[in-house]
Amino acid sequence: METEAIAASTVQKAASVVGPVILLGPPGAGKGTQAIRISQRFGIPQISTGDLLRDNISRGTELGKQAQEIMERGELVPDELVCRMVASRLTQADCARGFILDGFPRTVKQAEWLDKHLAENHCFENEDGSRRLVVIRFTVEYNQLLQRLTGRRTCPTCGRIYNIHTQPPRLDGICDIDGSVLVTRKDDREDVIIARLKTYESQTLPLVSYYAQRNRLKDIDGAGDVDRVTVEAFKAIEDGNSL
Numbered sequence: 001m002e003t004e005a006i007a008a009s010t011v012q013k014a015a016s017v018v019g020p021v022i023l024l025g026p027p028g029a030g031k032g033t034q035a036i037r038i039s040q041r042f043g044i045p046q047i048s049t050g051d052l053l054r055d056n057i058s059r060g061t062e063l064g065k066q067a068q069e070i071m072e073r074g075e076l077v078p079d080e081l082v083c084r085m086v087a088s089r090l091t092q093a094d095c096a097r098g099f100i101l102d103g104f105p106r107t108v109k110q111a112e113w114l115d116k117h118l119a120e121n122h123c124f125e126n127e128d129g130s131r132r133l134v135v136i137r138f139t140v141e142y143n144q145l146l147q148r149l150t151g152r153r154t155c156p157t158c159g160r161i162y163n164i165h166t167q168p169p170r171l172d173g174i175c176d177i178d179g180s181v182l183v184t185r186k187d188d189r190e191d192v193i194i195a196r197l198k199t200y201e202s203q204t205l206p207l208v209s210y211y212a213q214r215n216r217l218k219d220i221d222g223a224g225d226v227d228r229v230t231v232e233a234f235k236a237i238e239d240g241n242s243l
């Protein structure tokens, strides 16, 4: 089934609170692709810290200048800069019913900051004070990640992600949806990809036990059929929110 069909085939629960949903997983695990589908299905925004940082770079902001070289090396932007950026994004009205965090948190410090931030702002509490956080981790084997990342092409206009090996656009290099010329991200070069995967292992993987200890973690096999992954992600969110 196509993305659009999946989104349309299920009833949108537009009135209810959903999440927050955190998408965990290494670069190339499919977080961005699934975030777009989850956003359409549940009507909550996708907050991709990578996209926010790239937007700051293209606008030439102070944050963008600080982040650019770090990102080109495949390392992580300092926690306090990223947390400040996320805090500012969360004040926007579209986050009131919930939101999807794609690529955040990426360190234990960021996860602790997020817990504290949500608690201080009394966000998304159940009646017993517990939080409705749903953390989904997509697992994909290393060689497949490499193939996905080297073949990745993105539409700069609508954000749709393609792969020249596994999910090519109908016309070579052109977005199916809006006709824009597809781009390769600067950090999707093989040497940077390897650095990003190492960064994930050393700094982000500890979050798996952080959220598992808090009974928040749902593991989904991110390899193979994209639509099957989407169905499992929707179910995890619905279970986590008793929708």
Ligand code: AMP
Binding pocket: 027, 049, 050, 051, 053, 070, 071, 072, 074, 075, 076, 077, 078, 079, 082, 102, 103, 104, 105, 106, 107, 110, 187, 196
């Ligand atoms: P992504 O688009 O999620 O793959 O992120 C691209 C790059 O942006 C990463 O390799 C990091 O350099 C930076 N970045 C994105 N999210 C974060 C985060 N939560 N903390 C630190 N750096 C980040």
